[in-house]
Amino acid sequence: MRPITEEKFELILDLLEDKKIDILMITDYENSRNVNLQYLSGHPTDATLLITSSGESILIPWDVALAAKHSEVDDIINPANFSYNLFLALKDLFENRWKKSSIMVGVHSMTYYGFIVKMKALIPGVKYFEEPIQIDNILEKLRATKTDFEIKKLIEAAQIGTRTIEDIQDFCLNAHDGTEKDLSFLVRKKMADYGADDVSFEPLVANSSRAHEIHQHPFASDQRFNLPGLALIDFGAKFEGYCSDITVPISFGKLSDEQIKMREVTIKAYEAAIETIDINVPLWKIHDRAEQILKKGGFSMPYSLGHGLGLSVHDSPLISRKPTDEYSKKYWKEETIQDGMVFTIEPGVMKQGLGGQRLENDVAILNGKVEVITKSKPLTF
Amino acid sequence: MRPITEEKFELILDLLEDKKIDILMITDYENSRNVNLQYLSGHPTDATLLITSSGESILIPWDVALAAKHSEVDDIINPANFSYNLFLALKDLFENRWKKSSIMVGVHSMTYYGFIVKMKALIPGVKYFEEPIQIDNILEKLRATKTDFEIKKLIEAAQIGTRTIEDIQDFCLNAHDGTEKDLSFLVRKKMADYGADDVSFEPLVANSSRAHEIHQHPFASDQRFNLPGLALIDFGAKFEGYCSDITVPISFGKLSDEQIKMREVTIKAYEAAIETIDINVPLWKIHDRAEQILKKGGFSMPYSLGHGLGLSVHDSPLISRKPTDEYSKKYWKEETIQDGMVFTIEPGVMKQGLGGQRLENDVAILNGKVEVITKSKPLTF
Numbered sequence: 001m002r003p004i005t006e007e008k009f010e011l012i013l014d015l016l017e018d019k020k021i022d023i024l025m026i027t028d029y030e031n032s033r034n035v036n037l038q039y040l041s042g043h044p045t046d047a048t049l050l051i052t053s054s055g056e057s058i059l060i061p062w063d064v065a066l067a068a069k070h071s072e073v074d075d076i077i078n079p080a081n082f083s084y085n086l087f088l089a090l091k092d093l094f095e096n097r098w099k100k101s102s103i104m105v106g107v108h109s110m111t112y113y114g115f116i117v118k119m120k121a122l123i124p125g126v127k128y129f130e131e132p133i134q135i136d137n138i139l140e141k142l143r144a145t146k147t148d149f150e151i152k153k154l155i156e157a158a159q160i161g162t163r164t165i166e167d168i169q170d171f172c173l174n175a176h177d178g179t180e181k182d183l184s185f186l187v188r189k190k191m192a193d194y195g196a197d198d199v200s201f202e203p204l205v206a207n208s209s210r211a212h213e214i215h216q217h218p219f220a221s222d223q224r225f226n227l228p229g230l231a232l233i234d235f236g237a238k239f240e241g242y243c244s245d246i247t248v249p250i251s252f253g254k255l256s257d258e259q260i261k262m263r264e265v266t267i268k269a270y271e272a273a274i275e276t277i278d279i280n281v282p283l284w285k286i287h288d289r290a291e292q293i294l295k296k297g298g299f300s301m302p303y304s305l306g307h308g309l310g311l312s313v314h315d316s317p318l319i320s321r322k323p324t325d326e327y328s329k330k331y332w333k334e335e336t337i338q339d340g341m342v343f344t345i346e347p348g349v350m351k352q353g354l355g356g357q358r359l360e361n362d363v364a365i366l367n368g369k370v371e372v373i374t375k376s377k378p379l380t381f
Numbered sequence: 382m383r384p385i386t387e388e389k390f391e392l393i394l395d396l397l398e399d400k401k402i403d404i405l406m407i408t409d410y411e412n413s414r415n416v417n418l419q420y421l422s423g424h425p426t427d428a429t430l431l432i433t434s435s436g437e438s439i440l441i442p443w444d445v446a447l448a449a450k451h452s453e454v455d456d457i458i459n460p461a462n463f464s465y466n467l468f469l470a471l472k473d474l475f476e477n478r479w480k481k482s483s484i485m486v487g488v489h490s491m492t493y494y495g496f497i498v499k500m501k502a503l504i505p506g507v508k509y510f511e512e513p514i515q516i517d518n519i520l521e522k523l524r525a526t527k528t529d530f531e532i533k534k535l536i537e538a539a540q541i542g543t544r545t546i547e548d549i550q551d552f553c554l555n556a557h558d559g560t561e562k563d564l565s566f567l568v569r570k571k572m573a574d575y576g577a578d579d580v581s582f583e584p585l586v587a588n589s590s591r592a593h594e595i596h597q598h599p600f601a602s603d604q605r606f607n608l609p610g611l612a613l614i615d616f617g618a619k620f621e622g623y624c625s626d627i628t629v630p631i632s633f634g635k636l637s638d639e640q641i642k643m644r645e646v647t648i649k650a651y652e653a654a655i656e657t658i659d660i661n662v663p664l665w666k667i668h669d670r671a672e673q674i675l676k677k678g679g680f681s682m683p684y685s686l687g688h689g690l691g692l693s694v695h696d697s698p699l700i701s702r703k704p705t706d707e708y709s710k711k712y713w714k715e716e717t718i719q720d721g722m723v724f725t726i727e728p729g730v731m732k733q734g735l736g737g738q739r740l741e742n743d744v745a746i747l748n749g750k751v752e753v754i755t756k757s758k759p760l761t762f
Contacts, residue, residue: 030695031414031491044598063595065733070598083705084683091706110412113497114490114513121708132495181573188569192562197599198583214444217425217451218578302465314411324464327502352446 002042002072003150003311008142009040009055015138016053021106021129022098024051032112035312036139038241043071048086050093060089087122094123101125108135133331144308144316145340150242151364154309154342157244158362158373160194160237165376168233168248172381177224180205183233184220191237200236200243200313207231208252211356214302226381228253230262230355232348236313243313245344247360250379262349263378265297266357269347273305277345277363277370280336283319290347291321299349306344309362319343341365342373383423383453384531384692389523390421390436396519397434402487402510403479405432413493416693417520419622424452429467431474441470468503475504482506489516514712525689525697526721531623532745535690535723538625539743539754541575541618546757549614549629553762558605561586564614565601572618581617581624581694588612589633592737595683607762609634611643611736613729617694624694626725628741631760643730644759646678647738650728654686658726658744658751661717664700671728672702680730687725690743700724722746723754 016024026049028037033045041049046062058075061067067076082088094103106129107116116128129135146154167190171183184203191199205220206213208229225231229252236245249266251259269290276289287305294301304320323332341364348358362374397405407430409418414426421438422430428442439456442448448457463469475484487510488497497509510516527535548571552564565584572580586601587594589610606612610633617626630647632640650671657670668686675682685701704713722745729739743755 032493033412046596063598065594066596066598080681080683085704085706085709087708088706107494109493109495109498111494112413112490113488113492113494114517116494117490117511117513118708122706130498132498136495185570185573189566192566202579213446215427215447217444217447302461323466325466325469325503327468327499328466 003039003147004142005147011142012051012138013053013055015134016051016106019106019129019134020104022053022100022103023105024135025049025105025107025111026051027107027111027115029112032110034108034110035310035315036108036143038311039139039143041071041073043067043073044241048090049073058093060086087118090119091123094126102127104129106135107132108139109133137331140316141335143310144335145338146310146342147340150310151340151342151366153240153242154244154362154364155373157196157200157237157239157242157309160191160196160239161235161244161246161362162375163194164190164235164237165246165248168250169379172226172250172252172379176226178226179222180207180210180220180225181222183225187233187235191235194237196237196239197241198238200238200245203233203235205233206356208355212350212352212354213356214350226252229255230259230357232356232358234358234360241311243309243311243315244362244374245309245313245346245360246362246374246376247346247348247358248376248379249348249357249359250381252381256354258351259354261297262299262351262354262357265294265299266347266349266359267378268297269293270345270359273345273347274363274370274372277337277365279339279365279368283317283335283337284322286337286345287319287321290345294347294349297349299351301347301349306346306363308341308343310342317341317343319345337365339365339368384420384528385523386528392523393432393519394434394436396515397432397487400487400510400515401485403434403481403484404486405516406430406486406488406492407432408488408492408496410493413491413496415489415491416691416696417489417524419692420520420524422452422454424448424454425622429471430454439474441467468499471500472504475507483508485510487516488513489520490514518712521697522716524691525716526719527691527723528721531691532721532723532747534621534623535625535743535745536754538577538581538618538620538623538690541572541577541620542616542625542627542743543756544575545571545616545618546627546629549631550760553607553631553633553760557607559607560603561588561591561601561606562603564606568614568616572616575618577618577620578622579619581619581626584614584616586614587737589736593731593733593735594737595731607633610636611640611738613737613739615739615741622692624690624692624696625743625755626690626694626727626741627743627755627757628727628729628739629757629760630729630738630740631762632738633762637735639732640735642678643680643732643735643738646675646680647728647730647740648759649678650674651726651740651742654726654728655744655751655753658718658746660720660746660749664698664716664718665703667718667726668700668702671726675728675730678730680732682728682730687727687744689722689724691723698722698724700726718746720746720749
C-alpha cells in the first residue's frame, strides 16, 4: 500500500502539468536513499519509480518478489528482462513505450549525479527539469502532514521509545561499570522486545567526555557511561517503517555551576519551544524562541531545533531558522504548524570538558491540539 | 591519518592535470555517502573535501572537533564562520581564495544532483567535469589494492566474523524457538564482544521461507529460524572502519533432491571460483566460471559473484560479468587479480518454497598468494 493519499497524489500531478514535466522519476539505491519511493509506491527500497503526468506509475525494482508484496503501482518491470541493467530497462521505456522525441523528466535533489549523466548519454531525448528543489519541496510539503494511518504507527514508535526510558534509568542506577556500547545494545534489544522492527537510527550514547561533540563518532564507545558530568542518549524506534526520536539528558555526580546552567537553560529552551507551538505558528518562530534563550544563556545551537518524523527519521517539516543565502531564500516559503504534523523538539548545549545536554521529545498536532507523544525528561544520578 | 598512500595520491593529481580539472570535490552526507572522503582525508563522515591540482586539500566538515582529531588535510574550514551554510563556505573559497574566472571541478558520481544544481546557481563561474565516472574509476582502482596497514584491519574484521560462526552454530543447535531477530542480535553482540566497532551492515537472517528473496525485508523477522529447508545468514564486522562480509548457508531437517542439488551446486560454484583466482586472472572470468556452473545446474544468479572489501563493505573491485550496454562498455576496462586485493566470493541460488543457499568468504591476495581469510562453510542440522 502506498502511504500518500489520492488527494495529495493529485497535487503532484498538478505540479507536473504546471511545470510541463512528463515523468517524475524517483530513485532509491544504496548510498542514495530517498523515502519518497516508499511514500509514492509502497515499495520499501532499491528501485526506480516513474510517474507519468497522467498518473500512471511504473516501478523497476531490484527485487520483483518484494515489489509484488509491497507496492501499489500500475506496472512492475522485471529487471531480469534487461540483464539486471536498470539503464537498459529505462531506455526501453523511454524509447519504446513513450516514444516522444523529447521528454521532460523531473527528479529529486538526492538523485545521484552519475545517474543523470548516464541517462543523458544513453537516452539523449530526455531532458531534466532544472529545479529539482521544486520536486523536493512539494514532496516534503505533502509528507509533512500525516494521515491517521501514519499517525497510528508514529505513536506506536513513540511509545516503544518512551517505554525504553525506564530501562535506561535502570541501567544508570545499576550498571556501574556499564559502557556506552552496553547501553546501546540494551536500548536496541529492549525496543525490539517492545515491538520495534528496528532502531530508527544507530543510538548515540555519549558520556560526559564525549557529549560535547555534535555527532558522536563512534556512536557508542567502550568507555564507561556514568562518568561525572553531563551525558546523553539519543535513540529511536522504527515501527512498520515509521520513526520515533528521543534524547534523554543525564547527569552523574555533583555538577559545577556552569553545568547546572547548561542543564537549566536546555530545559528552559525546551519548555519555551513547546509553549510556542500552536496551529498556524510559523516554524522559524519556534526555533527562534529556543535559540534566543540559549543565546541569552551564553550558548549557541549549531543545528536546527527539530525535524519531522515519518518514514524517515529526518522527515518534513524542518523547525529551523530562516535561510540566509539567496538561493535558499528563493525557494523558502514560511511554513506554519498544521494538523497532522509530527516532529521533534530538541534544544541542546555542549561544552568540551563539561559534556552536553539535549532534551528531545516528539510532538504531534492532533485535531488542532499539541500533544507530546514521547516522555523524555532529564535524569539525575 | 588518510589511508591513501602518497604514491597513489600523485596518480590522482596526474588525472586532474590530464583532464584539466582544477579542483576535485568529494562530498559525504546523510543519504549520499561516499567512502572516498575518508580514504582521501582521514575524516570519517559529513564533510566536503576539495583537492586542488597542486595537491592542496581543504576540508569543510560539519564537526570541526572531529576533523581536528581524524583528518590529515592542509586546511580545515569552520562552517560556523558561514552560519553553518556549506554553500556560503564554498562560495567564499571559489570566489575569494581561487579567484579564477572559470574553474573546472571534478565530482564523483554519487554527488547528489541538487548539490550540483545549487552550486551552479550560487557560483556561476564553476564548471563541472562531465564524466564523473572517470573520477569514480580512478578512485575505485586506487582503493582496490590495499596497503599493509589496511590489510591488517581487514584481517582483524575477518577474524571477528569467523569467530562468530561458532556462536551461530551453537544457536542453531540449542535455540529451538529462536527467531531470526534473536540470531541477528546474538551476532551483533558477539562481534562487539570480539572487538568490532560495529556491524559492517545490518545482518540478513533468512529462514527457509524467506531465503529465496534477493534482499530480505526486513533484514531479520520475528519468525523462527530453524524451519526445515535452506536458510542463510549474511553478516560482517567493522574493525577500525574496515569491513568483513560472510554468508553461512544452513540447512535444517531432511532436504528434497532439489534442495540437495541447490546446496551442492552452490558449493561447486564456490570452489570453482576460488580455484580460478590467481594473479593476473581477469575478474570477469572468475564470475563467469561460477555462473556457468550455476547455469548448468539450472539456476541463475541475479547478482555479481563478489565485491571488494575496505572502508566500504561494497568496495572495489567488483567481480562481475562484462557490461552489456554501450555506455558502461565505453568506460569498462578489463581488471585482473592483483596483490593487495581483498574481496568476497559469494555464489548462491534461491527458489521460493525451497529457500536459498549462498556461501561467502573473504579472499585476500597477499604476496601473490590467494588466502581465504574467513572460514564459512555449509552447516547442517
